[in-house]
Amino acid sequence: MLFSFGSMGRILNRNRVKGNLANNHWQLFGIKFTQALRYKFDYYHYCSGHFTEKASIREINLEFCSIGNAISKFSVSGHTNSKSYMSTEILDRVFNDLLYDKRFSRVATISLYDGGETFLHSKRLELLRRVKLHKALWNISGKKFPRITLISNGILLRESQVKELLEINVINEIGFNLDSDSIKAFEDLKMNGGEGRFVERLKMFIKLKDIISPEVKIIGVGIAEKPHAINSGYVSPEIGSVINILDRIDYRLPGDTNIDNIGKVNETGCNLLLKQLTILPDGSVSVCCNDLNSKGIVGSVLGNSLYDIYFSGARLKYVRKLYEGKKKNWSFAGNCISY
Numbered sequence: 001m002l003f004s005f006g007s008m009g010r011i012l013n014r015n016r017v018k019g020n021l022a023n024n025h026w027q028l029f030g031i032k033f034t035q036a037l038r039y040k041f042d043y044y045h046y047c048s049g050h051f052t053e054k055a056s057i058r059e060i061n062l063e064f065c066s067i068g069n070a071i072s073k074f075s076v077s078g079h080t081n082s083k084s085y086m087s088t089e090i091l092d093r094v095f096n097d098l099l100y101d102k103r104f105s106r107v108a109t110i111s112l113y114d115g116g117e118t119f120l121h122s123k124r125l126e127l128l129r130r131v132k133l134h135k136a137l138w139n140i141s142g143k144k145f146p147r148i149t150l151i152s153n154g155i156l157l158r159e160s161q162v163k164e165l166l167e168i169n170v171i172n173e174i175g176f177n178l179d180s181d182s183i184k185a186f187e188d189l190k191m192n193g194g195e196g197r198f199v200e201r202l203k204m205f206i207k208l209k210d211i212i213s214p215e216v217k218i219i220g221v222g223i224a225e226k227p228h229a230i231n232s233g234y235v236s237p238e239i240g241s242v243i244n245i246l247d248r249i250d251y252r253l254p255g256d257t258n259i260d261n262i263g264k265v266n267e268t269g270c271n272l273l274l275k276q277l278t279i280l281p282d283g284s285v286s287v288c289c290n291d292l293n294s295k296g297i298v299g300s301v302l303g304n305s306l307y308d309i310y311f312s313g314a315r316l317k318y319v320r321k322l323y324e325g326k327k328k329n330w331s332f333a334g335n336c337i338s339y
């Protein structure tokens with residue numbers, strides 16, 4: 001299975017390591033059993049929402065644009081969505097729903113990515129300024145503003161753009177994919193520049209960040225292919241030279257997302273499904289964090305409030321399928337190992 005850069009970064013950013021740890025039957029059984037149990041508990045909580053009301057959502061994924069500029073061996077195959085860019089109207093609707101609906105008070109993170117590359121949105125700065133405006137309104141209301149995160153493949157980093165981005169000062173954490181065990185492998189992924197130029201751009205980014213917004217965290221998402229260990233041992237010296245100046249690096253194996261081993265798919269439950277909503281550039285809301293071809297759309301913020309979508313029959317249908325252990329029936333992400 002393949003992933004786009006954006007979703008890959010986000011999905012891998014979860015601590016889903018079943019694919020790497022569960023090498024024997026009992027380990028796998030234990031992990032699956034625990035996950036199913038946890039999901040059933042969360043499902044019960046979700047269905048009793050008529051009484052508790054507060055949404056279980058902890059994270060909102062906002063996709064600024066649907067297109068990417070790099071396809072790798074980890075990238076999504078068959079991504080058929082047309083080009084689409086988020087407008088300020090859609091952004092405002094989402095933030096207004098979150099700001100004025102107390103039932104979303106558990107939302108702690110807003111991630112500005114999904115399948116597309118955020119830097120490809122020509123009005124990304126305008127959108128980020130709107131986010132900052134919403135943050136100011138949020139602060140007036142006395143509510144803690146969610147952490148804003150962004151993940152990019154870094155191909156489009158240019159000094160002037162980086163300065164503008166940092167000067168807005170609304171993003172808390174910016175992540176870059178560091179996928180390399182050789183220059184050749186890295187160049188396969190970073191087609192528009194190669195490793196050396198990427199490392200130069202990343203160093204420039206960090207230097208400017210230290211001057212303009214030193215509080216911003218910079219993380220790397222490293223994909224270590226087997227047989228490499230999940231540590232810096234696999235990276236090339238060029239990538240190694242930036243690892244020490246990052247705030248954090250999350251190492252993952254493609255096994256986190258690669259579902260060649262179908263036995264690792266858990267038919268019951270998903271740790272994310274009840275805790276996140278993904279809003280695509282046209283305002284449609286997908287139930288799933290890796291629904292790049294929009295097959296799991298459960299509503300649109302243009303027609304309904306976010307809470308109505310969260311608690312809609314359309315969403316419940318998918319949530320229930322995982323409760324009943326019928327993930328395979330999904331036309332999308334049915335093979336996601338979903339830890």
Ligand code: SF4
Pocket residue numbers: 270271272273287288289290291333336337338339
């Ligand atoms: S099942 Fe869907 S929501 Fe859950 S981790 Fe997989 S892609 Fe994400």
